[in-house]
Amino acid sequence: MTIDPIVEEVRAAREKLFEACNNDLDALLRHLKDQEQQDQSRLVSRKDLKAGRKRGTASNGHPEDAENSESVPAREP
DSSP: OOOOHHHHHHHHHHHHHHHHTTTOHHHHHHHHHHHHHHTGGGOOOHHHHHHOOOTTOOTTSOGGGGGGOOOOOOOOO
């Protein structure tokens, strides 16, 4: 089996977050929800995607990537 370094990095980050929450799934979910609330400008909803890319944001929702991205049509679910 091939080891993908990106997958390993994501898994390590997930494990680190989970350990920081004392391996408590409910605590992890509360932490992630808190992070969502603190960083609303980076969230992109399906409604946003269907309406097209917001001005000043990249297709991935990150304003700092807007200059280097092309508009990507939203995928239908």
